[in-house]
Amino acid sequence: MTVIEERAAGLGRGVVAATTRDVRAHRRRRRLAFLRPTYWAPFAVMLVVVAAGWHLGAERMPYLLPPLSDVFGVLRDEPGYFVENSWVTLREALIGLGIGFAVAFLLAILISEVPVARRAIMPIAVVLNVTPLVAIAPALVVAFGFGAAPKLILTSLICFFPILINTAVGLRSVPKQVLQVFQTMDASRWEVLRHIRIPGSLPYVFAALQIVFPLSVIGAVVAELSAAGSSAGLGTTIQVATSMNRLSMVWAAIFVLALMGSLLLLFATVVERKVLHWHESKQSDS
Amino acid sequence: MTLAAPSKLGSGLVDASIDVTGARRTYELPDLSHLVALHDVDLSIESGTFVSVIGPSGCGKSTLLRIIGGLEQPDAGSVTVCGVSPKEAAAAKALGFVPQTPALLPWLTVLKNVTLPTKVNKRRNRTPLPDMEDLLRKAGLGDAMHKLPLQLSGGMQQRAAIVRAFGLRPDVMLMDEPFSALDEFTREALQEQLLDLWEETRSTVVFVTHSVSEAVRLSDRVVVMAPRPGRIVDVIDVDLPRPRPAALLESPEFHHYEGAVRDRLREAFEHGSRAGAAKGDQ
Ligand SMILES: Nc1ncnc2c1ncn2[C@@H]1O[C@H](COP(=O)(O)OP(=O)(O)OP(=O)(O)O)[C@@H](O)[C@H]1O
Ligand SMILES: [Mg+2]
Numbered sequence: 001m002t003v004i005e006e007r008a009a010g011l012g013r014g015v016v017a018a019t020t021r022d023v024r025a026h027r028r029r030r031r032l033a034f035l036r037p038t039y040w041a042p043f044a045v046m047l048v049v050v051a052a053g054w055h056l057g058a059e060r061m062p063y064l065l066p067p068l069s070d071v072f073g074v075l076r077d078e079p080g081y082f083v084e085n086s087w088v089t090l091r092e093a094l095i096g097l098g099i100g101f102a103v104a105f106l107l108a109i110l111i112s113e114v115p116v117a118r119r120a121i122m123p124i125a126v127v128l129n130v131t132p133l134v135a136i137a138p139a140l141v142v143a144f145g146f147g148a149a150p151k152l153i154l155t156s157l158i159c160f161f162p163i164l165i166n167t168a169v170g171l172r173s174v175p176k177q178v179l180q181v182f183q184t185m186d187a188s189r190w191e192v193l194r195h196i197r198i199p200g201s202l203p204y205v206f207a208a209l210q211i212v213f214p215l216s217v218i219g220a221v222v223a224e225l226s227a228a229g230s231s232a233g234l235g236t237t238i239q240v241a242t243s244m245n246r247l248s249m250v251w252a253a254i255f256v257l258a259l260m261g262s263l264l265l266l267f268a269t270v271v272e273r274k275v276l277h278w279h280e281s282k283q284s285d286s
Numbered sequence: 287m288t289l290a291a292p293s294k295l296g297s298g299l300v301d302a303s304i305d306v307t308g309a310r311r312t313y314e315l316p317d318l319s320h321l322v323a324l325h326d327v328d329l330s331i332e333s334g335t336f337v338s339v340i341g342p343s344g345c346g347k348s349t350l351l352r353i354i355g356g357l358e359q360p361d362a363g364s365v366t367v368c369g370v371s372p373k374e375a376a377a378a379k380a381l382g383f384v385p386q387t388p389a390l391l392p393w394l395t396v397l398k399n400v401t402l403p404t405k406v407n408k409r410r411n412r413t414p415l416p417d418m419e420d421l422l423r424k425a426g427l428g429d430a431m432h433k434l435p436l437q438l439s440g441g442m443q444q445r446a447a448i449v450r451a452f453g454l455r456p457d458v459m460l461m462d463e464p465f466s467a468l469d470e471f472t473r474e475a476l477q478e479q480l481l482d483l484w485e486e487t488r489s490t491v492v493f494v495t496h497s498v499s500e501a502v503r504l505s506d507r508v509v510v511m512a513p514r515p516g517r518i519v520d521v522i523d524v525d526l527p528r529p530r531p532a533a534l535l536e537s538p539e540f541h542h543y544e545g546a547v548r549d550r551l552r553e554a555f556e557h558g559s560r561a562g563a564a565k566g567d568q
Contacts, residue, residue, distance in 0.1 A: 177385035184355050184383040185454065186376040187406035195402060199393050278393040278434050 063247075070248035071255065086256055088232040089224065092148060093216040093264075096155025100212070104160045105205075108167035112197070113189065129161040133219075137226035146227045155219030159212040166208035170201025203279050206272040213264040217257060299368035299380055302333040302457035302490045304354060308363035311349050311516075323349040325515035326363070331507075333457075336484060336491045338501035339509045340547065342555050346516025347494045348462055354492060355383055355460050368457055375458065379410040382456030382489070384464045388443035390435040390450075397422065397431045400450040412455045425449050425479055441472040445479065452483050459484075459491045466496060474532060477503055481529065498551065502543045503530055510547065512554035520550045 051068060058065040075082060107125075111118040133154065140150035174196055182192055224235025234253045241249035311324040323346040331337050339347045352358040353365055356372025367375040375381055390399045400418050404411050422431050425445045435443050444464055451459060465473045477500060484491060495501050501508045502524055510520045524543050526534065534540055 175387070175389060177387050177389040178391065180352075180355075180357050180385060181383050181389050181450075182403075182406060183357055184376050184381045184460070185379055185403050185407050186373075186410075191406040195405065196391065199391070202393075278436070 066248035066251055071251045074248050074252040075255070082234075082237075082252070082256055085232055085234050085237050085253075086260060089217070089220050089234045089257070090260060092151040092220040092223070092233065093155055093260075095148075096152045096219055097159050097212060097216040099152060100156030100159035100216075101163055103156065104163035105167055108164050108171060108201075109193065109198075111164075111168050112171040113193070125161055125164055128157065129165075133158050134222045137223050140223065141227040146230050150227060151220050151223035151233075154223040155216050158215050158219040162208045162211045162215070163205070166204040167201055170204030171197045173204065174200045203276055206268070206276060209268045209272070210265065213268045214261045217261050217264065221257060299370065299375065299378055299457065302368050302380070304329070304331040304458065304490060304492065305366045306330070306350070306354065306363070307365075309350070309353060309360040309365060310362040311346070311353060311358070311360050322515035324353070324360070325517045327516070327518055329509065329518060329521075331490060331492065333490055334488045335506045336493065336504055337507045337509060338493045338495055338505040339511060340495055340498065340501045340551065341511030342513050342551070343496075344516075345511040345513035345554070347511060349516065350511075351460050351462050351492060351494055354458075355381055377407070377410065379407060379412075379454055380457040382451030382454050382459045384444075384447050384451045384459070384461040386463045386466060388435065388440075388447040390443055390446055392434060392436055395432050395434060396427060396438070396446050399435065400446060400453050403450060403454050416453050416455055418449070418453050421449050421453055421483075422446075424482070441468050441476065444468065445476060448476075448480060448483070452487060455487060455489075457489050459489050459493075461491065461493045463494050463496065465500065473497075473500070474535075478532065480504070485529070498544050498547050499535060499540075502526075502540060502547060503535065508543075508547050510550045510554055519554050522546055522550065 054065060054068055058067045107117075107121055111121055136157070137150065137154050140153055144150040144153065171193075178196060179192065182196065187195075220233070221235040221238075224230050224233040225239055227236075230236040230239075234257055237253045238250050241247075241253065306327055306329040309324055309327045310322070313321045313323055315321055327346075327350060329350075339350065341347055349358065353360050354367060354372060356367075356376050365372055368378070368380050370378075372381075390396075391402070394402065397418065400422065404415055419431065422428060425448070427442060427445060427449065430438055430442055430446075435446065438446070444467075448461075448464065451461075465476055468476065481504065491504075493501075493504060495504075505524050508522045508524060509518055510522065511517065512519045522543070526539060526543070
């Protein structure tokens with residue numbers, strides 16, 4: 001059990017290190033080189049290449065890919081429809097993420113403060129993590145119907161583990177000597193938590209958010225796909241369009257989802273940069 | 287009007303002395319063998335004295351400091367700080383602790399770092415609160431006040447850590463090799479600043495160090511420890527006039543004390559390795 005737990009924690013830490021490093025390297029480059037062609041030209045070229053490849057593929061295999069012009073045509077013809085359904089999916093994703101975050105964050109505090117709670121919660125959390133949660137979606141729909149409930153539950157379940165494990169590791173990442181300094185002032189547990197542990201865990205929490213923002217969209221869409229009778233949401237759009245063989249509609253919805261995920265990631269990154277300026281300064285100094 | 291007992295200390299406690307009697311601390315190692323980090327240590331330190339603890343690595347200096355600071359309990363023996371238990375002294379905010387690393391919070395500016403102690407255990411804050419900006423300026427951190435710790439050099443960070451501890455106006459200061467990571471010049475400059483701060487507060491100081499000259503320069507008394515098992519082998523009084531400027535380091539009296547401490551240290555070290563060898567033979 002402890003082995004599993006440590007492995008899970010180690011995994012979390014690896015993820016933290018990898019993502020924060022990537023994001024930072026990315027950031028440093030971006031700050032100065034934003035406008036230079038060397039910065040955006042490779043991406044633009046790649047975009048053209050992909051679009052050309054798509055075009056060729058669509059010409060030869062119309063059953064595999066719709067022409068790009070059709071996809072954008074659908075988006076242009078019914079922008080209101082896509083905005084409406086995007087909003088439904090986005091709301092499910094964000095509320096689910098919020099619930100998952102709140103529960104995971106509080107449990108992480110409980111785990112780091114109470115060893116017994118840790119031994120009770122961690123095994124379940126780990127099992128939850130190794131279970132392919134998307135497989136639960138149909139069962140949730142059977143249990144909770146076609147409303148928002150199964151979507152919120154699935155999204156929060158998917159977001160739960162990365163936040164739990166990263167926050168728990170972050171809360172424990174405070175150097176021993178810092179704790180000793182405040183112990184000799186008789187700081188209460190709450191004071192240590194509020195002034196030291198929680199702020200110290202923020203880099204880990206933000207690393208988790210980078211992972212979890214895109215995951216939340218996946219959770220919402222999978223739940224919509226599993227609920228055949230849902231009335232709205234981009235997942236529902238995809239399902240209905242598939243059954244009617246409207247390939248360009250399917251791809252239009254996928255494009256919008258990709259855009260949504262990217263914007264959420266961007267949002268998480270911008271907020272992180274604002275909040276963790278002290279953490280970043282460490283990087284640029286060393 | 288009632289007559290209160292005269293309490294000269296800011297914490298409301300009476301006398302900033304430290305008494306360690308028969309303190310023993312044993313660690314159980316992963317292979318279930320036992321390591322005696324402190325073996326029946328007796329030490330009493332009068333109020334207002336500056337005491338250094340010196341000895342070979344692993345002789346239990348940090349353990350002794352942690353026990354005095356209430357961060358660890360002795361397995362046997364007793365410890366009183368300011369006439370009460372270390373825990374009670376901590377609760378009264380009578381203790382200041384400077385660990386080996388600066389241990390500042392990287393997300394707070396230097397000023398916020400050094401004022402954070404006033405935000406915990408608030409009821410026992412000194413009144414009026416010390417002017418931390420002034421203390422920082424005196425420590426040469428006036429320009430660095432609004433910078434983050436990671437923007438400062440190691441020496442400046444350690445100064446901030448010392449200001450943070452002194453800002454509590456503690457009756458007892460515990461310092462565990464605070465200058466060990468610094469170069470010689472920075473170290474001597476910080477020793478001078480530490481003495482200046484100490485002249486103002488005259489708190490009782492227990493200062494762990496590996497440097498003989500540092501111990502002699504700073505202290506009224508030097509406690510020499512030996513390892514395996516960790517114990518005190520000698521206490522040397524340093525009768526040098528204060529203040530002690532850098533020039534004093536060249537004087538024959540200073541060298542005399544250095545020599546004395548070094549001799550005791552060498553004995554402790556040889557004894558320690560002999561004991562270790564004997565143990566290995568068994
Ligand atoms: N938590 C612990 N668990 C097991 N052994 C410990 C622990 N803390 C200290 N020790 C052991 O106790 C002995 C004394 O340790 P201590 O840290 O007090 O030495 P020290 O004199 O401060 O050494 P140094 O000068 O290297 O800092 C060492 O042999 C150390 O390995
Ligand atoms: Mg030590």
